[in-house]
Each structure stands twice: as C-alpha cells, then as structure tokens.
Amino acid sequence: xxxxxxxxxxxxxxxxxxxxxxxxxxxxxxxxxxxxxxxxxxxxxxxxxxxxxxxxxxxxxxxxxxxxxxxxxxxxxxxxxxxxxxxxxxxxxxxxxxxxxxxxxxxxxxxxxxxxxxxxxxxxxxxxxxxxxxxxxxxxxxxxxxxxxxxxxxxxxxxxxxxxxxxxxxxxxxxxxxxxxxxxxxxxxxxxxxxxxxxxxxxxxxxxxxxxxxxxxxxxxxxxxxxxxxxxxxxxxxxxxxxx
Amino acid sequence: xxxxxxxxxxxxxxxxxxxxxxxxxxxxxxxxxxxxxxxxxxxxxxxxxxxxxxxxxxxxxxxxxxxxxxxxxxxxxxxxxxxxxxxxxxxxxxxxxxxxxxxxxxxxxxxxxxxxxxxxxxxxxxxxxxxxxxxxxxxxxxxxxxxxxxxxxxxxxxxxxxxxxxxxxxxxxxxxxxxxxxxxxxxxxxxxxxxxxxxxxxxxxxxxxxxxxxxxxxxxxxxxxxxxxxxxxxxxxxxxxxxx
Numbered sequence: 001x002x003x004x005x006x007x008x009x010x011x012x013x014x015x016x017x018x019x020x021x022x023x024x025x026x027x028x029x030x031x032x033x034x035x036x037x038x039x040x041x042x043x044x045x046x047x048x049x050x051x052x053x054x055x056x057x058x059x060x061x062x063x064x065x066x067x068x069x070x071x072x073x074x075x076x077x078x079x080x081x082x083x084x085x086x087x088x089x090x091x092x093x094x095x096x097x098x099x100x101x102x103x104x105x106x107x108x109x110x111x112x113x114x115x116x117x118x119x120x121x122x123x124x125x126x127x128x129x130x131x132x133x134x135x136x137x138x139x140x141x142x143x144x145x146x147x148x149x150x151x152x153x154x155x156x157x158x159x160x161x162x163x164x165x166x167x168x169x170x171x172x173x174x175x176x177x178x179x180x181x182x183x184x185x186x187x188x189x190x191x192x193x194x195x196x197x198x199x200x201x202x203x204x205x206x207x208x209x210x211x212x213x214x215x216x217x218x219x220x221x222x223x224x225x226x227x228x229x230x231x232x233x234x235x236x237x238x239x240x241x242x243x244x
Numbered sequence: 245x246x247x248x249x250x251x252x253x254x255x256x257x258x259x260x261x262x263x264x265x266x267x268x269x270x271x272x273x274x275x276x277x278x279x280x281x282x283x284x285x286x287x288x289x290x291x292x293x294x295x296x297x298x299x300x301x302x303x304x305x306x307x308x309x310x311x312x313x314x315x316x317x318x319x320x321x322x323x324x325x326x327x328x329x330x331x332x333x334x335x336x337x338x339x340x341x342x343x344x345x346x347x348x349x350x351x352x353x354x355x356x357x358x359x360x361x362x363x364x365x366x367x368x369x370x371x372x373x374x375x376x377x378x379x380x381x382x383x384x385x386x387x388x389x390x391x392x393x394x395x396x397x398x399x400x401x402x403x404x405x406x407x408x409x410x411x412x413x414x415x416x417x418x419x420x421x422x423x424x425x426x427x428x429x430x431x432x433x434x435x436x437x438x439x440x441x442x443x444x445x446x447x448x449x450x451x452x453x454x455x456x457x458x459x460x461x462x463x464x465x466x467x468x469x470x471x472x473x474x475x476x477x478x479x480x481x482x483x484x485x486x487x488x
Contacts, residue, residue, distance in 0.1 A: 023392070028382040052385055085416045087466055094403070095410035135399070136408035138272040141296055148267075148395055155379070155396055159338070164380035166339040172329040222331055 004077075004100050004110040004157065005031040006150060007069050009125055012038045012117045017057070018049025019147030020114070025053035026151070027158030032060040033111070035069045066113070066125050074108035075100075078121050078129035079149055081142050086123060089131040096133045097156040112153060117146050174222040181226050186216045192233055248321075248344050248354040248401065250394060251277040251313050253369055256361045258283055261301070262293025263391030264358070269297035270395070271402030276304040277355070279313045310357070310369050317355035319347050322365050322373035323393055325386050330367060333375040340377045341400040356397060361390050418466040425470050430460045436477055 006024055011017050011034060021032060037043060041062050050057050063069040070076050077096055091099065100110045113129060115121030126132065135144060135152055144152070177185075190209055199205035221229075250268055255261050255278060265276060281287060285306050294301050307313040314320050321340055335343065344354045357373060359365030370376065379388060379396055388396070421429075434453055443449035465473075 022385075022387070025385045026381050026388060026392075028384075052387060083414060086414065087416045087418060087468075088414050089411060090414050091411045092403075092408060132414065134408075136402055137270050138402065140272075141266075141269045143266070143296060144270060148270075148392075151392055151395065152399055155399075158380055158382065159336075164336060164378075167333060167335045170327060170330065170332055170334050170376065172331045174331060224331075 002104060003029055003031060004104070004112050005033050005073070006154070007033040007035070007111050007113045008037075008146070009066060009069075009113050009121055010036045010038065010116045011114075011146065014039055014043035014045030014047075015049045016117055016146040017043060017046040018051075018053075020150040021046070021050040021053040021056040021060075023147050023151035024154050025056055027154040029154050029157060030056050030059070032056045033063060033069050034060050035063045035066055037062070038116075066128060070111055070113075070128060072109055073111040075103050075110050075131075076129045077110070077112045077131055077133045078126040079112065079114050079133045079135075079153065080120055080126060081134065081137065081144065082120070084123055084126055084132075086126055088126070088129070090134050091131055093133055093135055093153045093156040094159070096131065097153065097159070099131075100157065101160060114146055114149055171222070172224075174224040177221045177223045177226045181223060182216055182221065185221075185226050185229055186213050188230060188233060189216075192237060246348060247273055247275060248348070248356050249275040249277050249317070250398070251279070251355050251357045252281075252390070253310060253313075253357050253365060254280045254282065254360045255358075255390065256282045258287035258289030258291075259293045260361055260390040261287060261290035262295075262297075264394040265290070265294040265297040265300040265304075267391050267395035268398050269300055271398040273398050273401060274300050274303070276300045277307060277313050278304050279307045279310055281306070282360075310372060314355055314357075314372060316353055318352035319344075319354050319375075320373045321354070321356045321375055321377045322370040323356065323358050323377045323379075323397065324364055324370060325378065325381065325388065326364070328367055328370055328376075330370055332370070332373070334378050335375055337377055337379055337397045337400040338403070340375065341397065341403070343375075344401065345404060358390060358394055415466070416468075418468040421465045421467045421470045425467060426460055426465065429465075429470050429473055430457050432474060432477060433460075436481060 006020070006029060008017060008020060011020075017034065017037065024030065024032060034041065039045075042057065046057055047054055061069075077100075103110050112133065113121060113125060115125070133153065135149065137144060190212065193199065199208050250264070250273060252261060252264060255264075261278065261281065268274065268276060278285070283289075286301065290301055291298055305313075321335075321344075347354050356377065357365060357369060359369065377397065379393065381388060434456065437443065443452050
C-alpha cells in the first residue's frame with residue numbers, strides 16, 4: 001500500500017460519499033473503505049456525484065464494523081472537530097499526512113477514519129485510533145462537511161505527492177532577457193529621450209539617467225518584453241518623423 | 245485590512261457563492277467581493293447555502309468589472325488550474341498565503357480572484373494579477389469546483405491564523421505519570437509476577453525483568469493509566485486469594 005486508505009464510517013448521504021471520492025481522486029488517492037453505509041450499497045446518488053471518480057466507488061471495500069475496516073492497518077487516524085475527552089495525540093492534517101508518508105515509507109499500512117455527517121465519529125471509533133486529525137478551523141464557525149474534511153486531508157497528502165514547487169514562473173514561449181539585451185534597451189531609450197529633451201534640467205540629467213537604468217534592471221523583463229519596448233520607442237520616433 | 249479579500253469574478257450559481265462564503269468563514273475570512281453575479285444580487289440560493297456565514301453575503305461588495313473590484317488592492321492573485329500562456333509567477337496556496345501574510349504585515353491590501361464555475365478566469369482577468377495560485381491537483385483529475393478552491397485557499401490562510409500547534413496531546417482530565425509512579429508500578433508488577441512464578445526459567449529471569457521494566461518506561465502512560473494497572477494487578481491477586 002503506497003497510500004493511506006480513507007475509511008468512511010457509517011456515511012449517511014450518497015452525495016457525500018460521491019463527493020468524498022472526487023476529493024480523494026483530486027489528489028491521487030483511490031483506496032476507499034466504507035462501513036455500514038446508511039442507504040445500502042451500491043448507492044446511485046454516490047455514483048452520480050462521483051462522476052470522474054466513480055472507479056473509487058466500484059473498487060471501494062465495504063465492511064460491517066469499524067474493527068473489520070481497520071483490521072489490516074498498522075496506524076489509524078480519526079478525524080474529529082470536537083474534543084473528546086480521550087487522551088490521544090492531535091495533529092493538523094499537514095502533520096498527519098507527513099507522518100503518514102513516513103509510516104508508508106517504513107512499509108506500514110495507514111487508515112484515516114471519517115465520521116458520519118450528523119455527529120461525526122463515536123468515541124467508540126476514536127478509541128481505536130492511534131491519533132486524531134483536527135483541522136484548525138475558525139472556532140466561531142467550525143462546520144466542515146464530510147467531503148470538505150476529506151478534501152483538506154487529501155490535499156495535504158497531495159502536497160508532497162505531486163511534487164509541485166512552492167513557487168515557479170510560468171513562461172509564455174519566452175525566457176528572461178539576458179543582461180546585454182537589457183543594457184541595449186536602456187541605451188536605446190536614453191539616446192532617444194536625450195534627443196527628445198527628456199533629461200531636463202541639465203543639473204538633474206545624470207541622476208535621471210541613473211534612475212532610468214536602475215528601473216530597467218529592476219524589471220523582470222522577458223526577451224519578448226524587451227522587443228516590445230524597442231518597438232514602442234521606434235514607433236514613437238516614426239510618428240514624430242511623420243510630423244502629422 | 246488584516247486579511248485578504250476573496251473576489252468572485254462573474255460567479256454563476258448562487259449555491260457556489262454561498263458555499264464560498266461558508267468556506268471563507270470556516271477559516272476566519274469575511275471580506276468577500278463579487279463582480280457581475282450571473283443571477284443578480286442578492287441571491288436567495290446563495291443565502292440558503294451560506295447558513296451560518298450569511299453575514300459575508302450581506303456585507304459583500306458588488307462590482308461591475310474586474311478593474312473596479314481590484315482598484316484598491318496592492319497585490320492581486322488569480323487562481324487557475326490550467327496554464328495560460330502568460331508569463332507570471334505561479335505559487336501553491338500555501339506559499340501564496342504565506343506571501344499574503346507578509347504583504348499584509350507591510351500594510352498592503354491583497355485580493356484573491358476566483359473565476360466563474362464553467363471555464364475559470366479569462367486571460368483578461370489573469371493579466372491583471374501579480375501572481376497565480378495553482379492547487380497541486382492530480383493531473384488526471386483536476387476538477388475542483390469554486391467552493392472547493394476557495395476552501396483550500398482559505399484553509400492555507402487559516403493555517404497560521406488560528407495558531408494550532410502541528411501536534412499536541414489531548415489529555416482527558418489527567419497528566420502523564422511522573423517517573424517515580426512508573427517505577428512503583430514496575431516494582432509492583434515485578435514483585436507479584438515473581439511470587440506467581442512468571443520469571444522462569446531462572447537463567448532468563450534477569451533479562452525478562454529488564455525487558456518488562458523497559459516496557460513500562462516505553463509506554464506513554466497517564467497517572468490514570470498507572471492507577472488502572474495497579475488496580476488490575478491487585479484484583480488478580482484478590483481473585484487468586486479467594487481461591488474460587
């Protein structure tokens with residue numbers, strides 16, 4: 001098992017089971033287990049909601065008790081919003097999924113339990129877990145539904161799995177302008193602006209030129225940007241020369 | 245402004261506007277802006293869906309263009325799933341919200357644009373943004389709806405805002421047992437088990453005792469757990485003494 005199983009304990013509405021399947025597959029998770037779904041199984045409303053993630057429902061393992069669903073797991077998380085008066089480690093989804101990656105790397109099987117919509121997991125279920133996952137919500141408004149709780153947990157699993165850098169630059173068929181092209185652009189503008197009488201009065205000309213050169217260097221310009229700026233200036237000169 | 249404004253650009257379904265409001269308020273965000281909602285404003289379906297977060301809709305600012313909605317922002321993010329062929333920094337929600345906290349600490353106003361359900365933001369809108377937020381989804385199944393995209397972005401904002409430790413221990417009216425209580429427990433068991441003839445054969449007794457002492461120290465026991473374990477042993481002795 002190279003990913004955690006997400007285990008829906010006694011889910012009530014088919015729509016939420018389908019939504020949970022979508023949320024899992026959005027982040028590459030496809031091992032779903034379900035205990036005692038209220039409206040039986042398969043569930044047409046779950047299938048309708050799952051759309052592109054329907055395969056997860058076809059392959060979902062159905063159990064009739066929490067114990068049976070957890071039987072092969074080495075480590076189990078319980079997701080819950082409320083404090084439960086059970087002595088137990090509590091982790092954010094981020095920390096819990098980092099821990100899950102470590103456990104899986106050691107060859108362990110990990111399960112994450114999600115409770116039924118109305119009241120969440122029973123203390124009986126939670127007592128079977130090694131640790132609790134609690135989403136740090138606004139204490140004034142903590143109402144996350146089942147599919148949302150699955151989404152946030154799956155998102156934290158996906159954070160590492162998809163290997164996206166925290167920050168990158170999307171380049172539209174171009175690259176950043178090398179220094180010599182920026183320097184040429186600066187010269188072009190300085191020369192033409194000088195002819196146009198922009199650097200006035202004389203006493204301020206040097207500092208105006210310095211600031212302008214600094215401006216060009218400070219801009220993160222692509223080669224396309226540099227060509228566009230050259231073209232703008234040439235067109236202004238042509239317009240001036242046409243004299244209309 | 246101590247939080248970013250979330251700006252829904254031309255949202256279509258009232259349910260999604262209401263869902264976005266709930267998702268924002270789940271993580272303590274309450275500054276919503278909306279441009280040109282398709283079905284007019286106010287929207288009864290949005291109100292019904294928002295339930296506990298209805299205040300955000302009552303206080304939402306409505307604009308008739310992207311420019312107007314962004315006018316007072318110093319830094320603007322555009323959320324988008326697809327590559328857009330625009331040269332622009334791309335950040336994960338996590339990095340983007342960390343950057344937002346820094347900008348706000350400098351007194352800047354930050355806006356985050358979310359596109360309409362069907363096709364997302366137009367390139368016209370994205371060109372107005374300073375950077376792109378892209379959720380690292382499963383490339384095979386990248387369908388996040390509007391409220392889910394708002395939820396994940398708001399969640400990353402809330403990561404820091406609510407000050408929840410990544411990991412903590414929920415203690416059910418007890419505390420961890422101090423070392424001397426664990427030592428007493430180990431003695432109690434060792435003594436009784438010795439009487440019972442558990443440490444057999446003689447040649448292995450020392451290593452069995454060592455392993456048992458190590459076991460007690462390795463368990464993260466509360467004071468209540470220690471009392472329970474003493475009680476269990478006393479009861480076994482009583483039962484033996486009753487001889488029935």
